[in-house]
Amino acid sequence: MTRHHRKPPRLADVPERELFETVEQADDFARSVMKRDNWSARLVVPAIVCSAVFVLLPLYVVDLLRDVVPWPGGFTWWQRGTLLAGVAAYTWFCLSGYRRGLRQEMRSELMRRGVPTCPNCHYCLKSVSDARCPECGKAIAQVENDGLSVDHHD
Numbered sequence: 001m002t003r004h005h006r007k008p009p010r011l012a013d014v015p016e017r018e019l020f021e022t023v024e025q026a027d028d029f030a031r032s033v034m035k036r037d038n039w040s041a042r043l044v045v046p047a048i049v050c051s052a053v054f055v056l057l058p059l060y061v062v063d064l065l066r067d068v069v070p071w072p073g074g075f076t077w078w079q080r081g082t083l084l085a086g087v088a089a090y091t092w093f094c095l096s097g098y099r100r101g102l103r104q105e106m107r108s109e110l111m112r113r114g115v116p117t118c119p120n121c122h123y124c125l126k127s128v129s130d131a132r133c134p135e136c137g138k139a140i141a142q143v144e145n146d147g148l149s150v151d152h153h154d
Contacts, residue, residue, distance in 0.1 A: 046097040054086040
């Protein structure tokens, strides 16, 4: 009887994978990030908020307008457009929240693995030769004092 092995998530489009020497190390990194996921919790709250704001609220306003103004039956073009815009905004909001959470989780995992990252903005400092973090401007000497070592290329 053969055992079915599930392939680890590749996270192929993220630049953090290029920080590892081998594909196996990158796959181990991806596996450890995805193990600790609570992506459902990260998606549920934005989904509820977004559905309330972008989908349910416009439908409620349209329903109130129908009580105030006599309305012919059926949806008009702008009502359909409002509904479609709400669904599109809802989808965009949920996916951007998921991606932001995934990026934060990956950068935290890089710090746990000893890859030098800025403690302020989590920017990878592996190939930085400047005295400051290029993302947030924090001095690299401060990063070294926070417990991370960065190779200077003077």
